[in-house]
Amino acid sequence: MKTLVFLEHYGGALEKGGLGVLAKAASLGDAVGVVVGESAAEVAASAGAFGASRVYACEAPELATPLPQPRVDALATLVEQTSPDAVLFAASVLSADVASGLAARLDAGLNWDLTDVSVKDGELVGTRPALGDTVVVDVGWKDGPKLGMIRSGALDPVESGGTAEVESFDTTFSDFSTLATLVEQTKEESSGPSIEEADIIVAGGRGLGSPEGFTLLEELAAALGGAVGATRAVVDAGWYPYSTQVGQTGKSVSPKLYIACGISGAIQHKVGMQGSGTIVAINKDPNAPIFDFCDIGVVGDLHQIVPKLTELVRSRG
Amino acid sequence: MKIAVCVKQVPDATVHKRIDPATKRLDRSGEAALNPTDLNAVEEALRIKEAQGGEVVLVSLGPAKALDSLRKALAMGADRAVLVSDDGAAGSDLLGTARALAGALERESADLVLFGQASGDGDGAVLWAAVADRLRRPLISQVASLTAESGSVTGKRQTEHGYDVITAPLPAVVAVSDAINEPRYPSLKGIMSAKTKPQETLALADLGVEAGDVGEAGARTTVLELGSPPSRGDQIKLEDDGSAAQKVLDLVVERKLL
Numbered sequence: 001m002k003t004l005v006f007l008e009h010y011g012g013a014l015e016k017g018g019l020g021v022l023a024k025a026a027s028l029g030d031a032v033g034v035v036v037g038e039s040a041a042e043v044a045a046s047a048g049a050f051g052a053s054r055v056y057a058c059e060a061p062e063l064a065t066p067l068p069q070p071r072v073d074a075l076a077t078l079v080e081q082t083s084p085d086a087v088l089f090a091a092s093v094l095s096a097d098v099a100s101g102l103a104a105r106l107d108a109g110l111n112w113d114l115t116d117v118s119v120k121d122g123e124l125v126g127t128r129p130a131l132g133d134t135v136v137v138d139v140g141w142k143d144g145p146k147l148g149m150i151r152s153g154a155l156d157p158v159e160s161g162g163t164a165e166v167e168s169f170d171t172t173f174s175d176f177s178t179l180a181t182l183v184e185q186t187k188e189e190s191s192g193p194s195i196e197e198a199d200i201i202v203a204g205g206r207g208l209g210s211p212e213g214f215t216l217l218e219e220l221a222a223a224l225g226g227a228v229g230a231t232r233a234v235v236d237a238g239w240y241p242y243s244t245q246v247g248q249t250g251k252s253v254s255p256k257l258y259i260a261c262g263i264s265g266a267i268q269h270k271v272g273m274q275g276s277g278t279i280v281a282i283n284k285d286p287n288a289p290i291f292d293f294c295d296i297g298v299v300g301d302l303h304q305i306v307p308k309l310t311e312l313v314r315s316r317g
Numbered sequence: 318m319k320i321a322v323c324v325k326q327v328p329d330a331t332v333h334k335r336i337d338p339a340t341k342r343l344d345r346s347g348e349a350a351l352n353p354t355d356l357n358a359v360e361e362a363l364r365i366k367e368a369q370g371g372e373v374v375l376v377s378l379g380p381a382k383a384l385d386s387l388r389k390a391l392a393m394g395a396d397r398a399v400l401v402s403d404d405g406a407a408g409s410d411l412l413g414t415a416r417a418l419a420g421a422l423e424r425e426s427a428d429l430v431l432f433g434q435a436s437g438d439g440d441g442a443v444l445w446a447a448v449a450d451r452l453r454r455p456l457i458s459q460v461a462s463l464t465a466e467s468g469s470v471t472g473k474r475q476t477e478h479g480y481d482v483i484t485a486p487l488p489a490v491v492a493v494s495d496a497i498n499e500p501r502y503p504s505l506k507g508i509m510s511a512k513t514k515p516q517e518t519l520a521l522a523d524l525g526v527e528a529g530d531v532g533e534a535g536a537r538t539t540v541l542e543l544g545s546p547p548s549r550g551d552q553i554k555l556e557d558d559g560s561a562a563q564k565v566l567d568l569v570v571e572r573k574l575l
Contacts, residue, residue, distance in 0.1 A: 100446035109537025184482035300557025308562035
């Protein structure tokens with residue numbers, strides 16, 4: 001099985017999501033990476049340590065901004081030239097559009113929201129939780145390159161210590177691919193990891209009582225080295241930014257530890273976080289639905305428990 | 318400006334959704350509704366029309382009964398609806414759906430094609446990019462605020478790292494996020510007039526789409542097997558008596574999560 005993995009990079013480093021997919025691809029056979037955009041060749045080499053035997057890089061100026069359509073052109077070219085059995089993506093705002101556009105371009109099947117991929121009887125099989133993760137579906141592909149997108153955080157990078165050969169490639173761009181242009185970019189400076197990248201997420205809902213309640217969560221997240229997430233209700237209320245929204249209309253996350261504070265556990269939230277390793281729920285309502293799908297449930301006042309927990313974590317040093 | 322809004326009928330949020338073990342497809346026999354986040358796209362289209370004039374056309378793919386759901390968007394103020402309904406389209410995956418929708422959209426040749434954020438039945442948030450590629454039009458997705466001018470659209474969107482502002486010349490495809498607006502409720506007058514607005518049903522043949530390219534026959538993905546998710550194992554539930562924080566920390570440490 002030869003798998004091409006789309007690797008995104010930011011701030012001079014490859015993103016963790018793509019490296020997790022790469023490590024999985026390497027466990028299934030030959031894994032090759034593709035990195036495009038500014039300084040692609042420079043960051044590409046580091047993929048070798050995560051299982052890539054080879055990494056293709058393209059630095060065409062059309063790929064300098066994070067827009068999907070020129071990337072569809074580049075990947076279509078590369079798939080044509082190198083004929084991989086599968087092309088895998090780690091889910092992100094950018095890669096979802098690239099994967100879907102590439103599927104249309106190549107007339108190739110795309111399965112998404114996968115939590116794992118494996119090879120059974122020589123064929124690639126994807127694992128896809130569905131209907132609010134109440135069902136797990138094994139999905140497959142018919143002929144042609146098999147395109148798959150992995151849910152964010154589902155696969156961890158594994159360092160293999162190998163090295164990859166970096167090979168530059170050229171592409172041509174479709175007339176419509178470069179019509180959309182980036183006119184402005186605002187970077188949010190955050191002190192911790194983003195919720196897609198974090199191993200630990202401390203999330204808050206209406207039970208926080210007020211926007212100020214998030215300060216408690218930020219302190220706990222900082223002590224744990226994690227990120228802060230939020231429910232749709234509090235994002236809608238303007239308490240916390242949309243980029244932190246977990247759930248059906250926000251992000252699907254699967255950190256190792258998810259601490260839900262003052263979150264009732266509505267289905268729309270559940271679908272975005274129940275893939276988490278360990279779920280801790282703190283809620284004063286003993287009948288909150290979240291107690292049905294957490295590992296450790298605490299009935300109590302988060303305004304007491306969270307600061308205490310922060311203190312205990314800090315005192316561990 | 319002529320705006321086409323892609324909308325979809327999905328099982329109502331209150332319906333317990335299930336996958337039919339025989340067909341391995343979502344059971345769509347129960348109560349249905351318009352996909353909630355599609356309403357944001359309809360609302361955005363209506364606002365552009367109110368500011369600049371033009372026409373708002375709903376474009377959908379689904380069973381004949383989907384017209385019932387489209388009427389809600391007509392009641393909000395959309396001018397007419399086009400439903401692609403064909404037995405041959407049943408079982409379409411992303412490729413077939415994109416092909417059929419692109420066929421209907423090409424026929425409309427709207428200046429702007431709008432999508433909502435994601436479908437409520439788990440079809441993901443990817444369709445617009447496949448449609449944009451088929452239509453060979455520029456794409457802006459996940460747009461949280463949109464400005465439409467004569468000849469171009471500019472959208473601001475949130476990414477993992479901040480905000481991007483992207484502009485594209487018309488005709489273009491734009492997918493909006495549900496943060497973009499608050500959809501209006503249909504007025505009584507709107508509900509009354511919805512019944513008389515043009516509602517057209519098209520077959521795949523009307524769009525020149527080959528039957529073998531859509532539906533089950535055209536699908537490049539398959540559902541192999543249905544199973545149950547792994548159980549979460551034993552749950553621990555405790556009442557806070559002042560020691561809960563310590564107990565949580567102990568359990569977290571025990572599981573080697575720190």
